[in-house]
Amino acid sequence: MTAHGGEERAAEEVRAAEEERAAEEARAAEEERAVEQALALVGRQPQASHALPDRSGATAPATSPTPAMPDTHTGPTPSSPPPSPPAPAPDASVPSGHTSGHGTSSARHSPSSSHDHRARATAWAGARALAERLGRAAPLAAHRLPLDRALGHVLSEAVVALTDLPSFDTSAMDGWAVAGPGPWSVREGEGLLAGRGAAEPLPDGQALRIATGARLPADATAVIRSEHAHCDEAKGLLHATREVVPGQDIRPRGQECRSGDELLPVGTVVTPPVLGLAAAAGYDALVAVPRPRVDVFVLGDELLTAGLPRDGLIRDALGPMLAPWLRSLGAEVAEPRRLDDDAEALRHALVSSDADLILTTGGTASGPVDHVHPVLADIGAELLVDGVAVRPGHPMLLARLAEGGPCLVGLPGNPLAAVSGLLTLAEPLLRAIAGRSAPDRYSAPVHEEVHGHPHDTRLIPVVHRDESVVALHYNGPAMLRGIAAADGLAVVPPGGVRSGTEVEILDLPWASASPWTEGCFT
Numbered sequence: 001m002t003a004h005g006g007e008e009r010a011a012e013e014v015r016a017a018e019e020e021r022a023a024e025e026a027r028a029a030e031e032e033r034a035v036e037q038a039l040a041l042v043g044r045q046p047q048a049s050h051a052l053p054d055r056s057g058a059t060a061p062a063t064s065p066t067p068a069m070p071d072t073h074t075g076p077t078p079s080s081p082p083p084s085p086p087a088p089a090p091d092a093s094v095p096s097g098h099t100s101g102h103g104t105s106s107a108r109h110s111p112s113s114s115h116d117h118r119a120r121a122t123a124w125a126g127a128r129a130l131a132e133r134l135g136r137a138a139p140l141a142a143h144r145l146p147l148d149r150a151l152g153h154v155l156s157e158a159v160v161a162l163t164d165l166p167s168f169d170t171s172a173m174d175g176w177a178v179a180g181p182g183p184w185s186v187r188e189g190e191g192l193l194a195g196r197g198a199a200e201p202l203p204d205g206q207a208l209r210i211a212t213g214a215r216l217p218a219d220a221t222a223v224i225r226s227e228h229a230h231c232d233e234a235k236g237l238l239h240a241t242r243e244v245v246p247g248q249d250i251r252p253r254g255q256e257c258r259s260g261d262e263l264l265p266v267g268t269v270v271t272p273p274v275l276g277l278a279a280a281a282g283y284d285a286l287v288a289v290p291r292p293r294v295d296v297f298v299l300g301d302e303l304l305t306a307g308l309p310r311d312g313l314i315r316d317a318l319g320p321m322l323a324p325w326l327r328s329l330g331a332e333v334a335e336p337r338r339l340d341d342d343a344e345a346l347r348h349a350l351v352s353s354d355a356d357l358i359l360t361t362g363g364t365a366s367g368p369v370d371h372v373h374p375v376l377a378d379i380g381a382e383l384l385v386d387g388v389a390v391r392p393g394h395p396m397l398l399a400r401l402a403e404g405g406p407c408l409v410g411l412p413g414n415p416l417a418a419v420s421g422l423l424t425l426a427e428p429l430l431r432a433i434a435g436r437s438a439p440d441r442y443s444a445p446v447h448e449e450v451h452g453h454p455h456d457t458r459l460i461p462v463v464h465r466d467e468s469v470v471a472l473h474y475n476g477p478a479m480l481r482g483i484a485a486a487d488g489l490a491v492v493p494p495g496g497v498r499s500g501t502e503v504e505i506l507d508l509p510w511a512s513a514s515p516w517t518e519g520c521f522t
């Protein structure tokens with residue numbers, strides 16, 4: 001390359017970086033506005049100390065060389081189903097929750113343009129930030145819980161060692177405690193066992209049998225493993241069969257921690273090893289935020305719970321999926337309840353729930369039996385998010401049922417759209433009310449160009465391959481085939497991304513290395 005060509009490329013890179021920064025700032029400002037607007041609705045000041053999460057790891061809205069195709073099956077191989085034409089702009093036939101949390105069902109049917117809908121929809125990252133802030137503003141109360149009831153809860157008081165660990169100088173091996181250089185004369189007696197009181201000090205030149213975990217006698221200088229010593233019974237002398245290093249196989253008092261050391265910070269999820277450590281450090285109970293209780297109401301007359309689809313009826317794919325998914329997010333979930341498409345049944349279910357968070361599925365759009373909006377209006381709920389600029393899943397919503405009452409996340413009925421709503425609104429909200437910290441954000445380059453929606457963020461199931469991620473086929477809103485094979489969801493900014501562009505990845509709980517993952521499915 002010529003020097004001139006190199007300069008041009010450098011200038012282009014600087015320009016691209018500046019554009020990226022400007023786009024990022026604009027998005028951050030947009031998110032901040034969305035959050036302020038919604039928090040004002042619930043009568044809370046945005047908390048300056050809670051910085052908005054960084055912008056989506058998705059970088060500048062790269063211009064895709066091909067037309068953006070929302071809700072298509074974007075995939076790298078020719079077996080990918082053909083892309084569908086660009087989706088029509090979303091219609092809006094629900095009231096603006098941002099201007100009236102108490103809309104009537106009639107208001108919801110007023111005609112409005114797709115432009116209105118887009119204007120009302122909250123930006124994807126803003127919606128997540130809002131859900132998280134809402135949760136942080138109303139965290140669940142902490143309780144003192146006995147260890148056997150604390151699993152999966154989140155520490156609201158740090159675990160501080162109540163003792164040195166180990167609390168005494170301990171033998172790490174079965175063998176001999178010795179003092180000074182050998183050979184050693186063997187002290188008579190049964191030796192030292194774990195759990196016994198203090199022994200007499202060990203004078204120089206003496207050895208005493210000792211078990212793993214036993215308290216070391218004062219003045220002992222080393223432990224010799226049984227297999228590394230030879231005892232001459234006749235002479236009552238112990239010989240080491242290899243070099244003895246002072247301090248060997250002794251766990252000195254305070255090796256792991258000193259009394260008063262912080263072992264686990266606030267926000268730690270109580271896992272099985274946390275319980276073990278807390279017990280070792282002297283705790284009988286932990287002060288923790290309980291697991292949020294979630295009710296799931298699955299709406300739809302067309303849903304079957306067993307057997308093959310028939311006569312226009314389909315299997316409920318969301319009940320079986322959402323309960324374990326929510327558990328993997330740390331929630332305590334009641335068996336999902338199926339409700340017919342009946343406004344009164346929904347109203348009754350909502351007002352009689354005592355959960356911390358309610359999830360509904362289906363009924364978010366504007367069909368004749370889509371009752372979520374009118375019922376929310378009817379019970380005076382505050383609509384905080386009414387549509388999110390994300391595909392799939394844009395009709396998702398977030399509401400607060402009553403002053404100080406539980407929140408509701410309305411997931412769209414299309415199964416992948418429901419996943420999108422779960423990760424966009426329910427996950428940050430649950431995490432925040434439970435006092436959990438946000439997972440580290442990370443991004444990865446896309447293996448191939450990914451089409452985007454012209455205005456909205458897209459969430460696309462991906463698998464990691466080498467250093468990049470590959471978008472999976474069968475990622476349409478009604479499909480679960482892609483997500484079932486995925487290990488993450490790529491956050492594709494409006495306009496799509498070129499091959500090699502870094503995009504934020506949302507991990508799926510079972511694909512991450514979280515130590516809590518295993519236990520949370522049970």
Ligand SMILES: Nc1nc2c(c(=O)[nH]1)N[C@H]1C(S)=C(S)[C@@H](COP(=O)(O)OP(=O)(O)OC[C@H]3O[C@@H](n4cnc5c(N)ncnc54)[C@H](O)[C@@H]3O)O[C@H]1N2
Nearest residue numbers: 090091300315316317318362363364365370412413414417
């Ligand atoms: N006029 C408009 N119609 C629709 C719009 C729109 O903007 N204007 N948005 C579409 C989008 S996007 C989605 S997503 C859905 C959201 O619909 P609802 O939340 O009202 O859900 P339903 O109508 O009840 O169901 C949609 C679809 O999903 C199937 N479904 C529902 N529940 C389940 C379940 N538990 N398991 C499996 N499948 C389920 C249901 O049979 C429908 O096929 O609205 C579009 N319409």
Ligand code: MOO
Nearest residue numbers: 392393394417477
């Ligand atoms: O975008 Mo919907 O949310 O088609 O599934």
